[in-house]
Amino acid sequence: MHGQAVRTPLTGRTGPYFGGFGGRFIPEALVAALEELDAAYRDALSDPDFMARLDELHRTYVGRPSVITEAPRFARHAGGARILLKREDLNHTGAHKINNAMGQALLTLQMGKTRVIAETGAGQHGVATATAAALLGLDAVVYMGEVDMRRQELNVVRMRLLGAEVIPVTSGSRTLKDAMNEAMRDWVTNVENTHYLIGSAAGPHPFPTMVRAFQQVIGEEARRQVLALAGRLPDVVCACVGGGSNAIGIFHAFLDDPEVELVGLEAGGDGVETGRHAASVSGGALGILHGNRTYVLQDAHGQTMESHSISAGLDYPGVGPQHAWLHDIGRARYRPVDDAAAMEAFALLCRTEGIIPAIESAHALAGAIQEGRRLGPDGIVLVNLSGRGDKDVDTAARYFGLLEEGSGS
Amino acid sequence: MSARATIEQARREGRAALIGYLPVGFPDVATSVAAMRAMVAGGVDVVEVGLPYSDPLMDGPLIQRATEAALAGGVTPADGLTAVREVAAPALVMTYWTLVDRYGVARFAADLAAAGGAGAITPDLIPDEAAAWHAAADDHGLDRVHLVAPTSTPERLTLAARSSRGFLYAASLMGVTGERDVVSTTAKDLVARAKEVTDLPVCVGLGVGTGTQAAEVAAFADGVIVGSAFVRALMDAPDPASGVAAVEAVARELAAGVRKPSGVEA
Ligand SMILES: Cc1ncc(COP(=O)(O)O)c(C=O)c1O
Numbered sequence: 001m002h003g004q005a006v007r008t009p010l011t012g013r014t015g016p017y018f019g020g021f022g023g024r025f026i027p028e029a030l031v032a033a034l035e036e037l038d039a040a041y042r043d044a045l046s047d048p049d050f051m052a053r054l055d056e057l058h059r060t061y062v063g064r065p066s067v068i069t070e071a072p073r074f075a076r077h078a079g080g081a082r083i084l085l086k087r088e089d090l091n092h093t094g095a096h097k098i099n100n101a102m103g104q105a106l107l108t109l110q111m112g113k114t115r116v117i118a119e120t121g122a123g124q125h126g127v128a129t130a131t132a133a134a135l136l137g138l139d140a141v142v143y144m145g146e147v148d149m150r151r152q153e154l155n156v157v158r159m160r161l162l163g164a165e166v167i168p169v170t171s172g173s174r175t176l177k178d179a180m181n182e183a184m185r186d187w188v189t190n191v192e193n194t195h196y197l198i199g200s201a202a203g204p205h206p207f208p209t210m211v212r213a214f215q216q217v218i219g220e221e222a223r224r225q226v227l228a229l230a231g232r233l234p235d236v237v238c239a240c241v242g243g244g245s246n247a248i249g250i251f252h253a254f255l256d257d258p259e260v261e262l263v264g265l266e267a268g269g270d271g272v273e274t275g276r277h278a279a280s281v282s283g284g285a286l287g288i289l290h291g292n293r294t295y296v297l298q299d300a301h302g303q304t305m306e307s308h309s310i311s312a313g314l315d316y317p318g319v320g321p322q323h324a325w326l327h328d329i330g331r332a333r334y335r336p337v338d339d340a341a342a343m344e345a346f347a348l349l350c351r352t353e354g355i356i357p358a359i360e361s362a363h364a365l366a367g368a369i370q371e372g373r374r375l376g377p378d379g380i381v382l383v384n385l386s387g388r389g390d391k392d393v394d395t396a397a398r399y400f401g402l403l404e405e406g407s408g409s
Numbered sequence: 410m411s412a413r414a415t416i417e418q419a420r421r422e423g424r425a426a427l428i429g430y431l432p433v434g435f436p437d438v439a440t441s442v443a444a445m446r447a448m449v450a451g452g453v454d455v456v457e458v459g460l461p462y463s464d465p466l467m468d469g470p471l472i473q474r475a476t477e478a479a480l481a482g483g484v485t486p487a488d489g490l491t492a493v494r495e496v497a498a499p500a501l502v503m504t505y506w507t508l509v510d511r512y513g514v515a516r517f518a519a520d521l522a523a524a525g526g527a528g529a530i531t532p533d534l535i536p537d538e539a540a541a542w543h544a545a546a547d548d549h550g551l552d553r554v555h556l557v558a559p560t561s562t563p564e565r566l567t568l569a570a571r572s573s574r575g576f577l578y579a580a581s582l583m584g585v586t587g588e589r590d591v592v593s594t595t596a597k598d599l600v601a602r603a604k605e606v607t608d609l610p611v612c613v614g615l616g617v618g619t620g621t622q623a624a625e626v627a628a629f630a631d632g633v634i635v636g637s638a639f640v641r642a643l644m645d646a647p648d649p650a651s652g653v654a655a656v657e658a659v660a661r662e663l664a665a666g667v668r669k670p671s672g673v674e675a
Contacts, residue, residue, distance in 0.1 A: 023538055024535060024537065024538060025506055025507070025533050025534065025535075025538060026533055026535070027467050027532055027533055027535075027556065027558065027580070028535055028555070028556045028557055028558045028560075028561055028565065028569065028580070029556075029558035029559070029560055029561075029580060029583055030560075031535060031558075031560070031561070031565060032560040032561070032562065032565075033560070171473055171477070172463065172464070172477070177464065178464075180466075181464050181465070181466040184466040185466060185467075185469075185584075185585045188467070188583060188584060188585065189583055189584040189585065190583075191560070191583060192583070285511075286510075287507050287510065287511060288506055288507035288510055289464065289507070290464075290466075291533075293510075296507075298507075298511065300511075301485050301486055301508065301511060301512075302462075302486075302507050302508045302510065302511030302512065303462065303463040303480060303508075304463040304464050
């Protein structure tokens with residue numbers, strides 16, 4: 001394995017296994033659909049017409065390339081290092097999720113299917129899927145845990161406005177992992193006309209690799225933009241990690257630049273030491289979840305444990321297999337950021353730069369503060385600002401007590 | 410007797426075998442074991458001992474509810490081995506693979522064999538990922554039952570059959586566990602396609618719940634696999650003792666069904 005890792009560039013790895021991680025742990029009934037998908041997406045990536053269509057949608061609909069914003073006032077709190085924000089929050093629908101949803105929705109048409117289903121935690125992937133489905137004339141059903149429907153109400157309404165059916169999931173912890181279970185059950189029942197549009201770089205092969213392929217545009221743009229702006233590559237790239245799609249999307253272009261450190265920020269919840277967190281790499285163990293072998297929060301018997309995070313989008317007890325592998329080979333570092341540190345970074349970006357980030361992305365910002373302090377004024381930190389915080393204003397209002405008399409001064 | 414010998418014995422008797430599933434630990438370990446024994450007393454030939462798992466993505470609402478309750482009661486894979494030990498019929502463990510992965514594949518095979526288990530059914534472990542399990546099962550002479558589905562290509566059917574020992578599990582329809590009003594029409598076709606590539610007994614599961622349905626399936630399959638109907642019997646009962654009795658009654662109805670194949674009503 002190590003010999004191979006040295007020989008092939010890291011960017012050339014396409015699964016189904018990343019070291020000992022990944023694979024397909026799914027019912028036989030889904031094998032045919034996964035094979036079909038594997039062939040379809042690989043064909044699509046080498047089909048000039050498909051790629052031209054996707055590129056056109058990126059430019060004329062999503063708003064790509066997303067800009068880079070330098071954050072000098074925020075940077076004063078980060079050791080004076082240059083902080084560069086990759087503005088995925090400015091994409092149509094407000095997060096990086098649209099890159100993947102658009103790619104997979106186009107593939108759905110290519111495969112002759114008429115219906116897409118999705119799981120969603122924060123609702124951003126559900127909104128992105130509902131949007132792509134509306135644009136391309138597909139039926140959309142989105143599964144969402146009851147707990148998440150409450151804390152991300154705005155996105156529930158957006159999905160319904162866009163014509164998607166949102167189905168509340170009441171099993172298990174009623175969050176993202178349970179929504180994914182329910183989507184899998186739908187898929188195995190309706191696979192003939194339905195594509196399961198998984199929203200993160202997780203799930204059975206080829207999903208982790210395919211989702212990365214549709215998100216790697218983030219890093220490809222950012223690498224060029226940082227070179228143009230700063231004349232050199234960044235020292236560190238920071239991204240939050242739920243299932244890992246925005247992180248692998250920005251990491252990918254830098255995998256074979258050994259001088260660039262890659263840092264994934266997991267949701268530390270109340271703190272990894274409390275057991276109430278969602279940091280699968282930092283605080284999990286090797287297991288299988290949703291069709292792939294990876295790091296999972298689990299008990300001594302292999303039962304998945306509930307994850308905890310103030311951020312619905314990071315509240316997932318597993319992590320994409322490529323991240324598990326990048327951790328194992330030491331190419332990327334993964335660190336937990338607890339709720340309090342994330343919310344502090346959230347508030348700081350609002351006030352210093354006039355940007356309200358998604359709480360997910362605030363975990364990456366907290367990581368950037370630490371990295372910037374370590375590097376000092378000569379350092380450059382590139383941060384994936386994966387989404388905007390409109391969906392999080394209720395959570396923030398409660399957290400900071402902003403609806404109380406005399407607050408906000 | 411092994412699972413295969415039991416199924417072949419049934420075939421010599423001119424009937425299909427009856428295979429019954431219950432999850433260990435619902436409503437508690439002792440009652441679930443008593444219900445498995447009652448199932449056998451009622452005419453079940455082979456028992457599937459289910460290990461409850463937190464993310465049962467191949468199960469419908471009924472089995473989800475039962476296994477969630479079992480987990481809330483603290484059931485562990487070791488309780489599954491206890492059940493295997495106490496059931497007086499060939500017993501296979503039915504498990505999502507992550508539980509075995511965590512237990513340790515070699516240790517699981519050794520402990521299952523020591524408990525007198527016949528083997529394991531692995532619904533989310535496709536043969537492509539099963540090298541370690543196959544080796545461990547071979548070391549301990551255990552059955553390894555893989556599934557085939559209506560979407561399985563001829564190549565996949567062959568792979569699953571070659572990789573299985575004991576019998577081949579034909580998942581009769583595209584979907585999750587749970588009772589259905591009618592037996593899926595895809596079941597018969599799937600069994601016929603499987604029979605073209607293997608001499609193994611082919612048993613049909615998913616959606617069979619009544620004596621009439623069992624009789625229909627018995628007309629073309631070597632075994633009829635029933636789960637949700639047994640779980641429902643336990644779930645709907647006012648107390649554990651009547652639940653166990655209800656399970657035995659369901660087994661009797663199904664056992665009569667597999668003895669009058671071709672779907673003719675009595
Ligand atoms: C803005 C934003 N960032 C990050 C995530 C986490 O997902 P991933 O790790 O796949 O990027 C989400 C998920 O909902 C999100 O909405």
